[in-house]
Amino acid sequence: MTATLSETARRARVAASSGFAAQGFVYATLLTNLNRFKDRYGVDDGQITLVVLGVCVMAALGTLVADRVARTESGSRAVLGVGLLVIAAAVVVASVAPGFGVLVAGFLVFGVGMGMVDAGTNMQAVAIQHEYGRSLLTGFYASWSVGGIIGAVLVAVTAGRVPDEPVAVATLTGALVAGAASVLVLASGWRGATVAVRADGVARPDEALAFPAADGSKPLVPWGAVVLLGLGVVAFYVADTAISTWSTIYLDDVMLASASFAPLGYAAYLTTTLGSRLAGDPLVRRWGRVVVLRGGALVGAAGLVLVVAAPGQWAALAGFAVAGAGLGVIAPLCFSAAGDVAPGHADAVVARLNVFNYVGAVLGGVLVGAIGSTSSLGLGFIVPIVLVVAVAVLAGRFGVARRVGTPATAGSGAGG
Template sequence: MTSSHTAPHSDHPPLSTRDRRARIAVAFAFGAQGLAYAGLLSSLPGFKDRFGIGDDAVTFAILGVGILAAVGTIVAERVARGAGGSRTVLVSGLVTVAIAVVVIALAPHVAFFFVGFAIYGLGLGQVDAGTNMQAVSLQRTYGRSIVTGFYAAWSAAGVLGALYVSAYAHYDVPQQVALPVLALLVLVIAGLVLQSAWRSHDAPFEVSAEEARAARSLPWSGILILGAAVVAYYVVDTASSTWGTVYLADVLDARHDVAPFGYAVYVGTTLVSRLTGDFAVRRWGRVAVIRAAGLLGTMGLLAVVLAHSAALAIAGFALTGIGLGVVAPLCFAAAGALSPAHANAVIARLNSFNYLGAILGGVLVGAIASGSTLRFGFVVPLVLAAVIILLAPGFAVGPGHGPGPELLDEPADAAHHSGPVV
């Protein structure tokens, strides 16, 4: 084991086959989350037509998902302390998400539709927390930044999910047939995680005396700064993913097989952002990258608000994604340096801000839309994208946050070892 979380990558022992298998399993878990999320949200126009509901009902469902996801992440923190660690959290969450997708798809009445989204919220919180716990732990073992790559897997699967919805809508395949296919894929990935992910990354590891003193209380000032960035990002992300398809269909009169492309290009450009994010941080540092991200996101959302054609709005969503795609992974990466010995607790608490942002992005935008139009609703994420620029200095946390040689500045609660704890 190592006593310092700033050891360069070259000082780390060789990676084992189990390390690599765990990384693949966790990447697939991120993908399963993105696939289910995109499949459900891109299907919202179809749900509205099928159940005869309006934006207010969708807003209510989103509110429930956000509240129950926050409950799910609290449960995740406690379950992760057990023998199964975050692997148990992740498997449980994926199974819950799969059940929720089936309930939503087969719902014979709108009441079952809401029940399904409630179940989904519980699973969402567990999967979000479990994937980030596993990812940060693996990053410690790898000795270099890999968290952004996991989020790229989420984005890639999100693109596939949105395109899948566009395809089944184009060919008039019933949701009752199309969506359970996504649930089956999520269950298969849950089995992969059960077999290959780390059983626990909560085993004790050596920390310095300074780190041990810092671990006595959580660094709330740092958590709150990063949490504000998480809220701002997830307001934008939820507004774009939840209401983007509806905006194109209802405000700009895009066809149902065209409307999902707003979400598809948004997630697709977040994929590009996340694939290049680690290199950008090494080259220019986290603060500069976050400033650029906020600027691009602001420009993209301005185009969305001003758009009078589906093409311009889709281009705006694309620019938003390529700018802001790195914000969430860099928030969790910076959080890992705040309290190395209690990284799981820090991640779980930071993850709670995710749902505050999701609720604001889904509910506030929807409420404004119900009272006026979604065009005005998107002014909220536009303003918060600009706020991210102001929060950029808060990402200067730990060694390696600036340009230059990369150091491991995002330690987790894991033992530094050559293989997973099994």
């Protein structure tokens, strides 16, 4: 890598990290305020569940938009930069909403931006990791965790100290953070080529995931590998969305925690998630993707079991912390493995893989809430436990890279 390219990649890495951090910040400030939105507009858990479902549907739409934009000359840099601007606009709407209907509209717009940013950050991260030639994905996700921690702590610290009426000041700061990150991404984001090209030099964006078959007769789409990675993504986002959406409400309504204590469950989860992600890349380079993934899944499941069995608020807080220590590595390692599925077409794989994000979000945010509405919110956390244990069982498959025309071989799992 030349000195000039190295500097370009370094600046792109900083820009992509800012995108991860900005989304983590906005996400945390919105979700740890859900209990306040409930009180402000006089709505219940069932209505919040429907809003979460709407956000997930709109996020899937945002991912489709991201897929299309990434195939253009503007590439994933534009996907991420524009997505951050959409998020900034949505946060303003949600923060000043005079009624529940306007709040819902703001959250739906946020969903579109979230889908674009989810896809854009992972596209940029996978491309930059490929340029560096070593595992970087868990480090990028650590930036998301840093942003989320700051957002959750901000909400906890400002509870009762800044106005919620007529403007939710704590959430409004997210618009400034997202806007600043957008400027940095559009100026310094990775500009590498993202469109697949045929042997005759003609771009074929609609076949970005296609390989030539062994006999050269027709393209082969490696959906088996994509679906396998998708299962890991679903498991993580079921657990992550369950914690991010319901941990504050769980501590508030079930554990009877104070308004300043309740957001700390999510903050504790994010703090240990950050620790696992900072350690993740060195651990992958030392032990390989499979070992790190399996260990993380088992630790995450243990933490969720503690949440379900917790006799009080401090035990539940500890459970969220333990869960974060394991779950933090699952999603980045799934997206890291995407580079092994279709080298040269990672943006297309990431866009499709990102759709599984919202399948998990629906199950984590909606199903857990639905169980909580009919029985106990604590029992809702059993769903992610089962799925995360399944990831531990299937972890051996995540270190296998498949190439057309060659046998599957066990990869080192070094993530790029």
